[in-house]
Amino acid sequence: MALLGPFLAGAVFALGLGVSGMTHPEKIIGFLDVAGAWDPSLAFVMVGAIAVYAPLSRRIVRRAAPLLGAAFSVPTRRDLDPKLILGAALFGIGWGLGGFCPGPAILALLSWSPGVLAFVVSMVAGMAAFELQTSAPMDIAPSRRLSVGGTDG
Amino acid sequence: MNENFGTITPLFGGALIGLAASLLLLWNGRIAGISGIVAGLLRPAAGEVAWRVAFLAGLFAGGVLLSVVDPRALDVRPPAPLGMTVLAGLLVGYGTRLGNGCTSGHGVCGVSRLSPRSLVATATFMLTGALTVYFVHSGLGGAR
Numbered sequence: 001m002a003l004l005g006p007f008l009a010g011a012v013f014a015l016g017l018g019v020s021g022m023t024h025p026e027k028i029i030g031f032l033d034v035a036g037a038w039d040p041s042l043a044f045v046m047v048g049a050i051a052v053y054a055p056l057s058r059r060i061v062r063r064a065a066p067l068l069g070a071a072f073s074v075p076t077r078r079d080l081d082p083k084l085i086l087g088a089a090l091f092g093i094g095w096g097l098g099g100f101c102p103g104p105a106i107l108a109l110l111s112w113s114p115g116v117l118a119f120v121v122s123m124v125a126g127m128a129a130f131e132l133q134t135s136a137p138m139d140i141a142p143s144r145r146l147s148v149g150g151t152d153g
Numbered sequence: 154m155n156e157n158f159g160t161i162t163p164l165f166g167g168a169l170i171g172l173a174a175s176l177l178l179l180w181n182g183r184i185a186g187i188s189g190i191v192a193g194l195l196r197p198a199a200g201e202v203a204w205r206v207a208f209l210a211g212l213f214a215g216g217v218l219l220s221v222v223d224p225r226a227l228d229v230r231p232p233a234p235l236g237m238t239v240l241a242g243l244l245v246g247y248g249t250r251l252g253n254g255c256t257s258g259h260g261v262c263g264v265s266r267l268s269p270r271s272l273v274a275t276a277t278f279m280l281t282g283a284l285t286v287y288f289v290h291s292g293l294g295g296a297r
Binding site for chain 1: 163166168169182203204208209210211215218230237241247249253254258263264270273277281
């Protein structure tokens with residue numbers, strides 16, 4: 001039963017990506033192609049998601065605790081550091097090159113397309129490279145309030 | 154769904170994503186950031202595996218449902234050549250870890266909280282994404 005929540009969340013997340021057309025990299029590239037035939041779909045997806053999540057999440061974190069677990073694991077850092085900006089910049093370049101961000105790419109594995117598999121395998125390799133690099137002494141220090149794997153997102 | 158549905162289906166799909174993220178927050182107290190959820194499995198810690206696996210299993214279950222309801226949603230082919238797709242994957246994987254989030258964690262959840270870090274990260278990846286499309290896809294006559 002404990003895993004019903006995250007399972008349902010994943011399923012609804014997938015339906016949202018599919019319904020909104022975000023599994024199609026052409027639509028992502030169309031959104032980023034501001035100088036060409038701009039496709040605003042992704043902006044509407046974000047507006048729809050934020051319009052639901054912003055008010056609901058604000059109410060939810062007022063609870064003493066989530067349904068399961070002792071505390072909310074919500075990022076509290078507010079500082080802007082070079083890693084944040086460099087990481088986001090690199091992610092954006094990859095996003096524009098391939099037309100995939102992590103969620104749609106993982107969902108699109110069900111297309112059984114070898115190219116999608118190649119993307120996801122290299123994405124996980126990129127993540128693993130970062131983990132290997134940071135498991136060396138210079139670990140990510142300032143995210144103290146977060147549990148392991150804590151992240152902005 | 155038909156792309157010609159215009160703004161309604163993206164808004165509705167987005168609302169579903171917001172609902173899913175809310176459920177995960179209510180249930181597990183976690184941010185629905187896909188890159189963070191996946192990366193947490195690469196260095197597994199106690200209590201950090203099962204909910205992540207359940208979320209990803211749910212994602213695939215939702216995908217199976219999609220493939221029945223709307224098979225076109227999963228008729229996906231990467232638009233870029235293989236080498237470029239692999240480079241893209243490496244950049245997305247490394248970049249989302251270095252920058253602590255992706256479109257879902259920063260773009261939806263963080264922007265919803267008006268987190269300065271997420272606002273800056275989202276503006277940054279949209280800018281570099283747009284520049285990349287401008288110079289690579291548009292410039293080369295389009296991979297589309």
